[in-house]
Amino acid sequence: MIQEQRLVRLITLKLIPFLVLLYLVAYVDRSAVGFAKLHMGADVGIGDAAYGFGAGLFFIGYFLFEVPSNLLLDRFGARRWFARILVTWGAITVGMAFVSGPNGFYVMRFLLGAAEAGFFPGVLYYITQWYPVRHRGKILGFFILSQPLAMLVTGPLSGALLGLDGYFGLHGWQWLFICIGTPAVLLAWPTLRLLPDGPDKVRWLSEAERAWLKEQLQNDLCEFGQTRHGNPLHALKDRRVLLLALYYLPVTLSIYGLGLWLPTLIHQFGGSDLVTGFVSAVPYLFGILGLLVVPRSSDRLNDRYGHLGVLYALGAAGLFLSAWLSAPVLQLAALCLVAFALFSCTAVFWTLPGRFFSGASAAAGIALINSIGNLGGYLGPFGIGALKAYTGNLASGLYFLSMVMLLGLMLTGVVYTRLERRQREGAALAGTSR
Template sequence: MSSTVHTTARRSPEAVNRLIFRRIMPLLIGAYVLAFLDRTNIGMAKDRLEIDLGISAAAYGIGAGLFFLTYALSEVPSNLIMHKVGARFWIMRIMITWGLISAAMALVNGEWSFYVLRMLLGIAEAGLFPGVMYFLTQWFVVKDRAKANGMFLLGVSIANIVGAPLGGLLLTMDGVGGLHGWQWMFVIEGLPSCLLAFAVWKFLPNRPTESTFLTRDEAEDLESRIVAEERQGAAAAGNSKLRHVLKDKQILLVIGIYFTHQIAVYALSFFLPSIIGSYGKLSPVQIGLLTAVPWIFSAAGAMLLPRLATNGARSRTIATAAMVGIVAGFALGAVGGPVLGMVGFCLAAFNFFALQPILFTYPATRLTGAALAGGLAFVNTIGLFGGFLGPYVMGMTEDLTGSKLSGLWFIVALCAVGAVLTRSLKRGAEAPAREAQQ
């Protein structure tokens, strides 16, 4: 990247913050749109894989979840590498490899090839989400991070809003060129990631002092304020190394809450098209359009609520309310039928990304440097085992009971536990101060 620009006028921190949002967030959101599209598009292909290849609901659930096992195991190494080589290069590498493997899903011919490619996709994409969470800590002070995290997570909502109808449309290409519609879907949705990777390399600076849109003074002032916050929080929490994550009760608490949250997110991502398909005789395009509706509400939640989490007390209150909303939404989805059930799924989705951006602000108030990079990856690593468990339980219970909704009660129970845990969340220096008073 070229050196920072020099001008005589110095903008206010608020103006600098708005400029950074405009310059880096659209590219990051675009990357996550493609990432989430490529990891969850099998939801649209579920029923066709069963018909064309004989992959059962249980096997589908295992394959959907295996992505998260290899993804999780590769997260910490990936983030530590990114800390050394920089975000530009590493995010570009991640995007190229996952795009190629996602397109290769068109080659699936049975359960084992399905499992292998899902595991390879997990390894390829590992590090993107925690890598961006770490990257954003280099650009935003604590009070602005929940908003930045929430904007990034818009990528999930956009991917599902666009991806479900697009996937339904691509499934109608069945027979074109001798390929199934789901094969066309994997190829057409996988390759754009490779193209966007080069835009990341060209336009994404690693840190403020490498940017071309901030003055030297603005960049150095921002970096100094961020470093001061990180050091203060890490010192107050007593954390200076990655191994300290394992003894920090607050970070372990975040992991537990995030685990229950991820069970809910990915159960809905992978099984909602199939649930909607059970409501009546619907075409793939109709199923895709209806699948997109809850994710419109998730986008609204990501935009409206995280920006309000400007301090510890507000963050805790919003996190609790969001988990309660997820519990209520899935319970209504389990008993409400087509109309009230969709209302329930919309309620749950509205709260998905009100909560997740807030959770990832906590480690950044308690860690710094390489410990922060590894710590964020560790939180995501353990939490993402929920991404394996949710689809697995949904698929297993569907096979056992014949009902596509039976697994929702398992999610309701675990998310209720997560809601209780949110009441104990504390940020950085807040935790020692409160504990001393108890």
């Protein structure tokens, strides 16, 4: 008799801490540009609008290369493909230290997005090969802990590295890119050695455990009526994929729009770079709290859409208050609420695609949802930069993000009606016909 909780705990201990480490390094890589901007703008000649445009180009590269990357992961296996991603994104991040003008900044941000494309959705797909649907909310919550943990690390680390200005003739922002890009390259070899491609490739699972896991994943296929297209590219035309991508867009737009401008917002409170780094880390403590509590609640109650609706509402309220309030302490409290809502929302949302797709269709569908959703990573930074340049303050950008989260709240009912309820009715009809 297989002890389910013990087996899930074993798989989690073997896989999730290492995946958290890898994504933590990735998220530090993509987020540190917000701190580099505090000084590199004057050295390289990048204004607010140009910074917003260049920061967002990362997500254009991500968008264009994400689906091919996830399909290649399915072909070559997780460990080899993840190792390739690590080497290329680490090398490009180090290269960011040597940009000499706005055009170089634009090119390197685009290439960084292309290099990293497929890692996050690749891990999401990888998790669907190891865990039944009923366990994925909690597991995704653990994995997405990488994001707020990375921001906790990024703030103080970036503040300290910016203080190296002048060492060996390099600016502090150059040291920042060099020091955060190098770990990605160094982690490629451990990835090849330690990360298994799938349950069939490991010695620490017994034959009975492998058989049980395969049976549970097959049961999910039947229970949720998951689609497995003969040609995985057909998933890209599936209306469910496009609707889920639209539903995810407000979250990514808000996370990246806020994250890449948060150091600038906190810097306005006053204080040194190091103080800005530490204060910028505070909201992410609440992001961690949300990820430890909300996905577990979603799994326990088997409720995704109710939780998502509440989280979209909290995010909209927090963003509005962070712009409307003028006292720094109250603004920071509102930003803490935003971080709690946004990161929790990410974990709960990513339990949805695995309910509708499996196999290579899941790889393609997850990649497309994330790539379209990550256009928010372009629109968020660019939109806030453009609004700041036009109005002269960041409050207009925060009001914009609040309206976007309200759109997500309205979409919750639409997604539930058109996807979940319809799928349950279809599964029930299929069950009565058998």
